[in-house]
Amino acid sequence: MKVLKSIAILVLFWCSQISFAQNSIDSFLKPSDSLNKKRLKTLVISESAIGAATLIGLNQVWYADYPHSDFHFINDNSEWLQMDKAGHVFSSYHLGSFGANALKWSGASRKSQLIYGSTLGLAFMTTVEVFDGYSANWGASWGDVAANVSGTALYVSQELLWKEQRIVPKFSFHTTHYASERPDVLGSSFAEQILKDYNGQTYWLSANIYSFAKSSKFPKWLNLAFGYGAEGMITGNNETGTISLSETKRYRQFYLSLDLDLTKIETKSHFIKTLLTTFNSIKIPAPTFEIKGSGGTKFHFLYF
Numbered sequence: 001m002k003v004l005k006s007i008a009i010l011v012l013f014w015c016s017q018i019s020f021a022q023n024s025i026d027s028f029l030k031p032s033d034s035l036n037k038k039r040l041k042t043l044v045i046s047e048s049a050i051g052a053a054t055l056i057g058l059n060q061v062w063y064a065d066y067p068h069s070d071f072h073f074i075n076d077n078s079e080w081l082q083m084d085k086a087g088h089v090f091s092s093y094h095l096g097s098f099g100a101n102a103l104k105w106s107g108a109s110r111k112s113q114l115i116y117g118s119t120l121g122l123a124f125m126t127t128v129e130v131f132d133g134y135s136a137n138w139g140a141s142w143g144d145v146a147a148n149v150s151g152t153a154l155y156v157s158q159e160l161l162w163k164e165q166r167i168v169p170k171f172s173f174h175t176t177h178y179a180s181e182r183p184d185v186l187g188s189s190f191a192e193q194i195l196k197d198y199n200g201q202t203y204w205l206s207a208n209i210y211s212f213a214k215s216s217k218f219p220k221w222l223n224l225a226f227g228y229g230a231e232g233m234i235t236g237n238n239e240t241g242t243i244s245l246s247e248t249k250r251y252r253q254f255y256l257s258l259d260l261d262l263t264k265i266e267t268k269s270h271f272i273k274t275l276l277t278t279f280n281s282i283k284i285p286a287p288t289f290e291i292k293g294s295g296g297t298k299f300h301f302l303y304f
Contacts, residue, residue, distance in 0.1 A: 032107030074139030079236035092151030095121030227255030252293035
């Protein structure tokens with residue numbers, strides 16, 4: 001599943017960001033007030049090396065064992081009730097956020113941060129899409145491209161409109177019984193299921209309340225989150241073929257919950273700020289109201 005690749009790529013960037021922070025002193029993590037050419041050079045070399053290594057590794061692990069073809073597009077917009085597309089929005093947004101913040105650290109201008117940094121996710125995910133286009137087993141998807149553009153646009157538009165990120169895409173996961181139906185597709189271990197089992201994934205748009213009402217007394221870290229998920233998916237589409245399934249009813253889920261904006265937690269440590277920014281992509285478990293697309297509602301005391 002193509003969203004597996006996008007999330008795996010994002011995890012790699014997260015890990016590199018955390019590792020970088022852990023091995024650096026706090027003063028080194030402080031963004032430069034003006035362009036620091038040494039930092040910029042280090043950043044460009046590091047990102048180029050990580051990007052190239054990731055693409056080479058992805059090609060060997062994902063594509064090398066499958067036949068190639070002429071470049072082609074497929075229409076997979078109806079698959080997995082668009083959960084994979086939500087994953088592309090999430091990944092391109094956070095890769096772009098990482099790119100922009102990295103350029104901010106180097107002291108690059110705000111214009112450069114938006115043009116060259118925030119488009120990092122779009123550029124990288126487009127390259128992966130080209131790989132898909134030359135694979136006989138997959139194919140480039142206009143739906144994926146649109147989702148990648150949407151994730152980048154969400155970041156850039158907020159910077160242009162508000163000069164801050166008031167609405168952040170987030171992710172949460174819980175295990176489901178669907179994975180046992182097709183462990184080869186939905187994952188046989190917890191780690192695989194996080195990436196593969198769309199039934200347990202939820203994608204959120206987490207909006208900071210104080211940012212929209214700065215004269216209010218709401219805590220600066222309090223968010224209101226709107227989530228989207230789906231269940232009953234053993235295959236990409238409704239067709240099950242010869243697969244024996246215990247549950248085939250597919251339906252969407254919509255959620256309303258509270259959340260935290262970790263970046264609004266005040267600290268003087270740039271190391272802690274780096275950690276908080278990194279983990280701000282994960283939705284905090286909280287009381288949640290669910291509307292089922294199949295009919296009915298449900299309240300969760302704590303929803304993951």
